[in-house]
Structure formats: structure tokens, C-alpha cells
Amino acid sequence: MTLLEVKGLKKYFPIRKGLLRKVVGHVKAVDDVSFSVKRGETLALVGESGCGKTTVSRCIMRALDPSAGEVNFTLDGRTTDLATLDGKGLKPFRRHLQMVFQDPFSSLNPRMMVGDLIGEPLLINGMSDAAERRKRVRELLDVVQLPVEYMNRFPHAFSGGQRQRIGIARALALNPSLIVADEPVSALDVSVQAQIINLLLDLQDQLGLTYLFVAHDLSVVKHVSDRVAVMYVGQLVEIASTEDLFHRPKHPYTEALLSAVPKPDPRAKTERIILQREVADAANPPSGCAFHPRCAHATDLCKQQRPALVDLGQGHQVRCHHAHELDLKGVGSLA
Amino acid sequence: MPQTPMVDHPDHEAGRSPSATSPLLSVRGLKTYFKLDEGIVRAVDGVSFDLFAGRTLGIVGESGCGKSISARSILGIVDRPGKIEGGEIWLQQESEDSPAIDLLQLPHEGAEMRAIRGKEIALVFQEPMASFSHYYTIGNQIMEAILLHSTASDAAARARAIELLGMVGVPNPERRVDEYPFQLSGGLRQRVMMAMALACDPRILIADEPTTALDVTTQAQVLNLLQRIQKERGLSVILITHDMGVVAEMADDVVVMYLGRAVEKGPVDEIFHDPKHPYTQALLRSIPSIMAKPRTKLATIEGSIPHPFARPSGCPFHPRCPDAIKGLCDVTEPPTHALRPDRAVSCFLYGDAS
Numbered sequence: 001m002t003l004l005e006v007k008g009l010k011k012y013f014p015i016r017k018g019l020l021r022k023v024v025g026h027v028k029a030v031d032d033v034s035f036s037v038k039r040g041e042t043l044a045l046v047g048e049s050g051c052g053k054t055t056v057s058r059c060i061m062r063a064l065d066p067s068a069g070e071v072n073f074t075l076d077g078r079t080t081d082l083a084t085l086d087g088k089g090l091k092p093f094r095r096h097l098q099m100v101f102q103d104p105f106s107s108l109n110p111r112m113m114v115g116d117l118i119g120e121p122l123l124i125n126g127m128s129d130a131a132e133r134r135k136r137v138r139e140l141l142d143v144v145q146l147p148v149e150y151m152n153r154f155p156h157a158f159s160g161g162q163r164q165r166i167g168i169a170r171a172l173a174l175n176p177s178l179i180v181a182d183e184p185v186s187a188l189d190v191s192v193q194a195q196i197i198n199l200l201l202d203l204q205d206q207l208g209l210t211y212l213f214v215a216h217d218l219s220v221v222k223h224v225s226d227r228v229a230v231m232y233v234g235q236l237v238e239i240a241s242t243e244d245l246f247h248r249p250k251h252p253y254t255e256a257l258l259s260a261v262p263k264p265d266p267r268a269k270t271e272r273i274i275l276q277r278e279v280a281d282a283a284n285p286p287s288g289c290a291f292h293p294r295c296a297h298a299t300d301l302c303k304q305q306r307p308a309l310v311d312l313g314q315g316h317q318v319r320c321h322h323a324h325e326l327d328l329k330g331v332g333s334l335a
Numbered sequence: 336m337p338q339t340p341m342v343d344h345p346d347h348e349a350g351r352s353p354s355a356t357s358p359l360l361s362v363r364g365l366k367t368y369f370k371l372d373e374g375i376v377r378a379v380d381g382v383s384f385d386l387f388a389g390r391t392l393g394i395v396g397e398s399g400c401g402k403s404i405s406a407r408s409i410l411g412i413v414d415r416p417g418k419i420e421g422g423e424i425w426l427q428q429e430s431e432d433s434p435a436i437d438l439l440q441l442p443h444e445g446a447e448m449r450a451i452r453g454k455e456i457a458l459v460f461q462e463p464m465a466s467f468s469h470y471y472t473i474g475n476q477i478m479e480a481i482l483l484h485s486t487a488s489d490a491a492a493r494a495r496a497i498e499l500l501g502m503v504g505v506p507n508p509e510r511r512v513d514e515y516p517f518q519l520s521g522g523l524r525q526r527v528m529m530a531m532a533l534a535c536d537p538r539i540l541i542a543d544e545p546t547t548a549l550d551v552t553t554q555a556q557v558l559n560l561l562q563r564i565q566k567e568r569g570l571s572v573i574l575i576t577h578d579m580g581v582v583a584e585m586a587d588d589v590v591v592m593y594l595g596r597a598v599e600k601g602p603v604d605e606i607f608h609d610p611k612h613p614y615t616q617a618l619l620r621s622i623p624s625i626m627a628k629p630r631t632k633l634a635t636i637e638g639s640i641p642h643p644f645a646r647p648s649g650c651p652f653h654p655r656c657p658d659a660i661k662g663l664c665d666v667t668e669p670p671t672h673a674l675r676p677d678r679a680v681s682c683f684l685y686g687d688a689s
Contacts, residue, residue, distance in 0.1 A: 049550055191635070223627055274556055
């Protein structure tokens with residue numbers, strides 16, 4: 001059952017110049033992105049900085065207004081397009097979409113005690129009885145495996161991992177259906193990162209949560225997600241099941257991305273694919289396929305025509321003219 | 336003086352095995368403390384390691400383990416209130432016959448130390464934007480180092496700056512030399528940083544998390560560049576990172592640090608395939624792997640890294656250690672036990688104590 005369906009999502013930011021701030025162009029941060037997330041699954045949105053993955057998540061949360069496209073959210077069998085709603089119309093939906101942020105140091109108000117931080121969303125959503133709120137906060141602390149005594153402490157007393165647990169408890173307070181986690185573990189140390197990844201996996205099993213997991217670290221993504229969508233310069237270039245995407249990539253960019261991940265094994269003699277040049281500018285993307293200036297397989301067709309996202313079967317979609325002909329290496333094919 | 340490794344592991348490519356009989360740089364019992372109102376932070380607490388000519392020494396550890404402070408201590412650029420409280424840092428001089436000098440005996444702001452900084456030992460920082468001046472062109476900033484350490488003319492220094500930019504793969508170096516740091520992307524800034532570090536042809540390059548702020552494909556470019564330059568110039572590199580993947584790919588020898596202590600040392604292959612210290616073992620198990628089966632849980636290390644003021648007694652890792660011996664590990668700090676000249680571990684599970 002589909003919980004979230006994003007269709008033709010676009011977000012253009014105007015570039016203004018001159019005294020009159022005339023619009024001279026647009027940064028196409030998100031340019032025609034479509035995907036869906038089933039209830040209870042984790043879709044990872046991956047890509048390098050500036051690829052638009054965070055903008056997509058913010059458009060879904062309606063922290064940003066999409067320039068075009070639909071964000072269809074299904075609640076109790078009824079589907080609503082969040083992109084068309086105004087502030088008032090969105091309000092009943094807000095509690096069902098929650099966010100976990102990257103930086104556990106700046107995302108918690110330093111002047112609020114942990115109990116109040118986690119209780120705040122409850123209070124805002126009408127749980128006015130203080131005793132009832134405290135009871136729920138206790139439950140939530142338990143869920144994220146923090147001692148209840150922490151309720152009366154301030155965030156500065158906690159380590160990065162503990163803060164991230166507080167952030168997760170806050171996001172869970174209102175029993176949301178969808179959690180958008182934007183780089184939730186990238187600010188954490190390895191030993192703590194593992195704890196939070198496990199916690200997220202456990203919570204999903206216990207509470208039937210659906211995650212949209214925005215991340216750049218492909219190793220983390222491999223551990224948490226059911227499906228992966230790869231973005232490059234505002235567009236989805238490939239989307240597939242985690243297994244397929246990592247072991248049988250069909251887009252040359254995905255292949256390069258996978259090969260660039262340093263393997264924690266000195267014996268793994270992998271051939272890193274070194275991409276030439278830099279990521280294209282979203283304000284002035286190249287003609288045709290946005291990846292063609294860096295692609296080893298690019299042909300004239302790639303320079304002239306923008307490829308469409310085509311389905312290769314079993315939900316493996318790829319935006320490449322030559323997806324059928326190329327023999328690309330995944331992580332499984334490493335010696 | 337420490338000896339050269341007796342056993343060279345087979346994984347080494349030709350030309351990367353140690354050629355010198357003694358280390359180029361030898362750090363012995365380094366202690367760097369921060370005296371604060373709240374107490375003393377022992378950021379680096381008796382750390383020893385050796386860097387051999389032409390090799391890469393990886394220093395790994397999580398935040399607060401003291402890896403960056405160790406590097407800064409070598410250059411004598413620890414910010415106040417940090418102070419080097421003890422130890423020796425022996426630098427082999429350029430001509431083999433001259434005796435090694437102890438950098439800690441030189442005054443921090445003296446002419447000798449200034450001649451070493453940048454010229455003998457150069458540093459590449461993590462955050463290139465924060466380490467450049469915003470008000471000077473990158474050309475000016477590279478030229479500054481050249482003019483400081485040589486008698487070159489302005490024109491010659493500028494030509495050298497352009498040459499260096501070309502060498503680190505900055506496109507259109509003649510044009511880029513007059514640009515400001517904010518005009519460059521993160522990857523280019525890191526390349527410029529590297530050009531700046533190489534300006535005076537140093538023998539040792541300390542790279543402190545050089546790719547942490549970069550995207551994975553840009554990281555691959557920069558790591559490749561570092562390997563190429565090292566090969567071309569026979570540089571010795573100290574690579575500081577928290578990323579076990581980067582260490583595995585780049586380092587010849589590894590030092591694992593935890594809370595200011597070097598808990599384990601050895602050739603890279605042994606650290607990854609035969610880790611001795613419980614911390615190294617746990618750390619390696621907890622790394623997410625790109626080869627993992629989707630949706631598999633990770634092994635974790637209990638608890639979190641202690642606050643620097645609340646440093647545990649005895650072995651700093653004992654509260655999180657599955658193998659901790661009650662009445663021993665929580666009381667006494669384990670000594671460093673040398674398994675071989677190039678392999679050491681600080682843990683009671685090894686050596687006579689076991």
C-alpha cells in the first residue's frame with residue numbers, strides 16, 4: 001500500500017540580479033522527481049551535496065512550497081495532495097509527517113529540558129494535561145532507550161548519540177506514519193552511529209514506521225533501506241531495490257558513486273572510478289543528460305537528448321539512454 | 336630510538352616499504368593537556384608513534400581521541416589553553432649524518448621552528464574554507480609560503496604557484512591563481528590547500544581529515560591526488576581520519592587512538608584483519624559495510640565516548656569493554672605491550688599481565 005507518492009515534483013529557486021532584483025534564471029534544485037514509498041518500507045534518497053535530496057524532503061514536509069508537482073499522502077485510505085494545501089489545510093497532516101534532523105546539537109533548544117522538548121509536540125497538538133504528557137514522555141524515553149531520569153536535564157548534558165535519541169523521541173511523540181530522516185547519523189561517531197541505525201531499524205519493526213531516509217553515506221544506506229533512489233543535479237537518475245542498486249547498478253553515475261566509497265579492508269583492491277570535472281551547476285545544467293560531461297559512456301545522443309526515466313522491470317528505473325547496453329560494476333562484482 | 340619494522344607485510348607495493356633505517360619522525364610519550372577551570376583535559380596522554388620515509392601513517396579514532404591535537408603538537412601550534420606537558424618529537428634531518436632534532440626542545444615561536452613549519456612539515460586542514468583568508472587571492476596565499484621560505488622573486492613565486500595549482504589538478508591555473516577562496520568549490524579548495532602545503536617541497540605532509548567535508552566522488556579525486564603526489568615526491572604522510580575506509584585504502588601503518596591514548600599500532604593489514612585491542616575489534620565490527628545484506632543490524636559498542644572531564648580511571652576503554660577485568664582494568668592503566676617492533680597494543684589481555 002502506497003503511503004506517499006511524489007509525482008513530477010519541481011522546485012525552482014529564482015536567481016535575481018540588478019537593482020530591481022529582476023529574475024534572470026532559475027536554480028532547478030528539483031526537476032521532475034517522481035517516486036513512491038510503501039507503508040512500512042524505507043526509501044533512501046542518496047546523492048552528493050547540491051543534488052536536491054534535502055529540497056525534495058523539505059517539499060514533502062512542506063517546509064518549502066513546490067513549484068510544481070504532486071505530493072500525494074494516503075491517510076486512512078484517503079489520498080490528499082499536500083502540495084495544494086495551504087497552512088490551515090496542512091495542519092491535520094503535520095502530525096503524521098515528522099522529521100529527524102542531522103545535527104543533534106543545533107536541532108534541540110538548549111533552554112528546554114528534555115521532558116519539555118519531547119512534550120512540546122504533544123502540547124501543541126492538544127494534550128494539555130501535564131500528567132498525561134509526562135506519562136507519554138516516559139514511554140517515549142523508554143522507546144528510544146534513554147533512562148527516564150533524563151527528563152529534567154538540559155540538552156547540553158548529553159552526547160551526540162543521546163541527543164539524536166531525544167530528537168527521535170520528539171519525532172515519534174505524535175505517532176507519525178512517515179518519518180523523514182535527513183542525514184540522521186552523519187554527525188555521529190562510528191560507534192554511536194551503529195546504535196542509532198539499530199534503533200531506527202528496531203523502531204520500524206515495532207511501530208510499523210515508514211522512513212524516507214536522506215543520506216549521502218552509501219554504507220549506512222545499505223544497512224537501513226529497502227529501496228534506494230539516486231539523485232544527480234535535481235533529477236532521479238536511478239531507483240531500485242537496495243540489492244539491485246548496489247549489486248546491479250544501471251546508471252554510470254551510480255556505478256561511480258559505489259566505486260568511490262572507501263572499503264574498510266586493505267585487501268579489497270578495488271578500482272575507483274574517478275569522475276572528471278565537477279558536479280554540474282543546477283542553475284545552468286548541461287544539455288541532454290546532466291551527467292554526460294562526466295560520463296565515460298556518453299555519446300552524441302546523450303549530449304542532445306535528455307533521457308527519460310525508464311522501467312527495466314521489477315521497479316528498477318533508470319534515466320540513461322544506454323542502460324540496456326552498458327555492463328556496469330556493482331559492489332558484489334568486486335573481487 | 337625505535338627500530339625499523341622487522342616484518343614487512345606482503346601487501347605493500349614496491350617502493351613503499353621503509354627504506355630508512357630510522358624513522359623520519361618519531362613521537363615519544365607526547366602529552367598535551369588543556370588546563371581549564373573545570374579541570375585538566377588530557378587530550379593527548381603519552382602517545383608514541385613513528386613515521387617512516389615514503390610511507391603513510393594513519394591515525395584513526397573517534398571524536399575527542401586526540402588525533403588532531405597530536406598533529407598540532409608536532410607542529411607546535413596547539414591553541415591555548417592547550418600545552419605540551421611532556422614527550423619528545425624527533426625529526427630526522429635532511430642529511431642522514433646530522434643527528435635528529437627534538438622539536439619540543441625548540442622554542443615554539445623561534446626561527447628554527449618557523450623554518451620547519453611549512454618547509455619541512457606541512458599541514459592540510461579539514462575545512463579548507465576556514466583555513467584560507469577570505470581577503471587574499473589563492474595565488475597570494477600560496478606565494479606567501481614560498482616567499483617566506485625562499486629568496487624567490489615575486490614573479491618566480493607566482494610562476495611556482497601556477498605550476499603547483501596545475502600539479503594538483505586545478506583547471507586553468509593561470510586564471511584561477513587570481514581567484515578568491517569563496518569562488519572555488521569544496522573539492523577545488525582542498526586541491527588548492529594541497530598546493531599550498533606542497534609549495535615549499537616539505538618532507539612530511541600532515542593531512543587532518545582532508546576529505547571529511549567532501550562528497551564521496553570528490554573524496555575519491557582528492558585521495559587519488561594525494562597518492563599520486565606522494566609517489567612522485569616520496570612524501571611521508573600522516574593521515575588523520577575517523578573513516579576506517581579511508582585508512583584502509585591509504586595507510587601503510589595505523590595508530591588507533593581512544594581518549595588521548597594510542598591503544599593499538601601496527602601495519603594496516605594486521606589492524607584490519609588481526610585487531611588485538613578490544614576497542615579496535617569493536618570499532619571494526621560497528622562500521623556499516625557497503626557489502627552488507629540490506630537491513631542488517633550492526634554490532635555496537637555499549638555506551639558512548641566519555642566526556643573529557645569524566646575520564647574513566649584505569650584503562651579509558653574499560654567501561655565499554657566486553658573483556659574488562661574487574662579490579663585490574665578499572666584501576667591501573669595498561670602499559671603498552673610491544674608484540675613486535677612495529678606492532679603494539681595497550682591492553683592487559685596481552686603480555687605478562689594476562
